[in-house]
Amino acid sequence: MISNSFWPATDHCARRLEQGRGVLVPAKDDRALAAGVHALLSDCVLRAELAAAARRFAADNYSLQVMARRHEELYRELLKEKGFKPGSHSHSAAKIKVAIVAPSLRYVGGQSVQAELLLHNWKDDADVEASILAVDPELPTALAWLEKVPVLRTIVREPLYLYSLYSRLAEVDVAHIFSASYWSFRLAPLPARFIASLRGKLALINYHSGEARDHLQRFPEAVAVLKKADKVVVPSPFLQNVFQEFGIKADVVANISDLSQFKFRLRQPLGAKLVCTRGFHRYYAIDVVVRAFAEIRQQIPDAMLTLVGKGPTEQQIRELARTLGAQGVTFAGVAARDIIGEYYDRADVFINASVLDNMPVSIIEAFASGTPVVSTCPEGLQYLVEHERTGLLSAPGDVHALAQNVMRLIREPDLAERLAHNAYEECRNYTWEAVREKWLQVYRQLMVGQA
CATH class of the missing domain: 3.40.50.2000 (Glycogen Phosphorylase B;)
Structure with a gap:
């Protein structure tokens, strides 16, 4: 973008063209305007950098998600001024309590990072109260040495995980269960789905493995478990299509990337x-x-x-x-x-x-x-x-x-x-701005279905 300074928008325009988002020239200065146009036409790198900065600025400040959030904040302020108390007029105003059942960040991987990003972004949210329930709980100090013994540590850890599921799921509305494939599915998502049902809680299975087709062909009980889940969510249309091959309905909510x-x-x-x-x-x-x-x-x-x-x-x-x-x-x-x-x-x-x-x-x-x-x-x-x-x-x-x-x-x-x-x-x-509303919609659909 190239623009001249004009009253009364001079300050407004200058603020938006600063930091490399465009070129601002003096008002009524034809030569300066022509020079600015020539500079942009002759320098493809400058054009690209200005365009990228401008796109970032527009997305960060004027996207549909950002504007929706700003209007929501405005409405909350107006309601607060009128003496409106959240929750006093509608049961649906209560926060949805979600337990994110996923690997911890002690072992960095795709699922653990996604779970941590969800937990971080839901913090202090007006609609959702999230907590993490690790599928790999820490072993007692006396048994810490088992961390170096792969199979044995899993055998010892599983009862701790099951106890955590039974006690913690009593406190939430939704169990958001991260899922991989094969034996990992049997060890983590399967018992989480069973205990959520036992506790009368909603179970959402968030399946991430690219090995889905082979997994579902070789482990037919996984197909049954997924079909009985209250909702199945996958991060891509690819997995959605694979699940359709097995008669499993899945919604798509993309992975989150922290662009900051x-x-x-x-x-x-x-x-x-x-x-x-x-x-x-x-x-x-x-x-x-x-x-x-x-x-x-x-x-x-x-x-x-x-x-x-x-x-x-x-x-x-x-x-x-x-x-x-x-x-x-x-x-x-x-x-x-x-x-x-x-x-x-x-x-x-x-x-x-x-x-x-x-x-x-x-x-x-x-x-x-x-x-x-x-x-x-x-x-x-x-x-x-x-x-x-x-x-x-x-x-x-x-x-x-x-x-x-x-x-x-x-x-x-x-x-x-x-x-x-x-x-x-x-x-x-x-980004979280793009993904938040989709997750919130999924949770709300679950709650409405239960009601």
């Missing part, structure tokens, strides 16, 4: 610093990432790759990097939520090679950081990344195609810039 942790910037010029923030698990195919990087490094000797995460295949990946002679690979380990944004900010390209996926928050984080995304396209990911609009996609397992897409971004900076802008706009769909 990430700083959007354009890479000018785009370098060859790559980052992957996926765990070392077979379905994330970190070996394909390393092989693609080795190919890239043959063309760009100073290319670098940072792998952020841990998992069971880490040692194999380290050995593969040594075997390929892939210099420039850094194993950064698990990054805490408050510093993960630094890894995206230092990188030029986000690279992902998963063979099975659903709605990875890591890609949304890359969107928010302006880090162009190069990824494989397992079935679930195509609902998040659109080829040549928000990222570049290739077939799972195709090392050469993955490497060539990275090289294409480096050779075509205009494409990288366009992808970064489009992706940033896409990540707005995953």
Whole structure:
């Protein structure tokens, strides 16, 4: 945007065009106006930066969700002035009490991060009172040594979890149960669903695993449990479609991304610093990432790759990097939520090679950081990344195609810039402002159904 200063909007306009959101020129100064237009037409980087800042400002201040919240605050103030007391006229004004049954942040993972974000954002909310009920409660001090013994710690922890479910669910209206697949489903969501029913509470199963189709085919009791849940919610249309194959109705509420942790910037010029923030698990195919990087490094000797995460295949990946002679690979380990944004900010390209996926928050984080995304396209990911609009996609397992897409971004900076802008706009769909009303609607539908 370019505008002149005019009365009485001069101060108003100046405030909105400050901080790089547009160009403001003196009133009735044709030359200054022409110079401003010329500056924008001749500098594509400046145009892109101003446009991105303006979009962020509009989304942060004038989106439907923001304006709805402001009107709600205004109405509350007016009602307060009139002596209206919340809850005095309608039973529905009472807060909905929700227990978020999910893994704790002691083991950083997608579900634990999403649960923590829900808990954080519901804090002091006018409509919902949320608490966390960990599926992995801390062991007593005398048994703390069991944390290092995988199977045994689960056997000992399960009775503690069941006791916590029985005692805590008595205090809430809704059990919001996070769910993965296979044996994890049997150990956590299944007993939570049963005890919620025993306690006469509403059970919402929030299913996150990209392995849903295989899980439901191999574990028919999971289909029965999901069908009997009061509501099933999934984070993507991909999982919604999978569930339909088994006759399970599911609503879609997207994952949340805390954009305040990430700083959007354009890479000018785009370098060859790559980052992957996926765990070392077979379905994330970190070996394909390393092989693609080795190919890239043959063309760009100073290319670098940072792998952020841990998992069971880490040692194999380290050995593969040594075997390929892939210099420039850094194993950064698990990054805490408050510093993960630094890894995206230092990188030029986000690279992902998963063979099975659903709605990875890591890609949304890359969107928010302006880090162009190069990824494989397992079935679930195509609902998040659109080829040549928000990222570049290739077939799972195709090392050469993955490497060539990275090289294409480096050779075509205009494409990288366009992808970064489009992706940033896409990540707005995953903010708390966009997601809150959907969760509130789900909870209210449950309460109305119970009534």
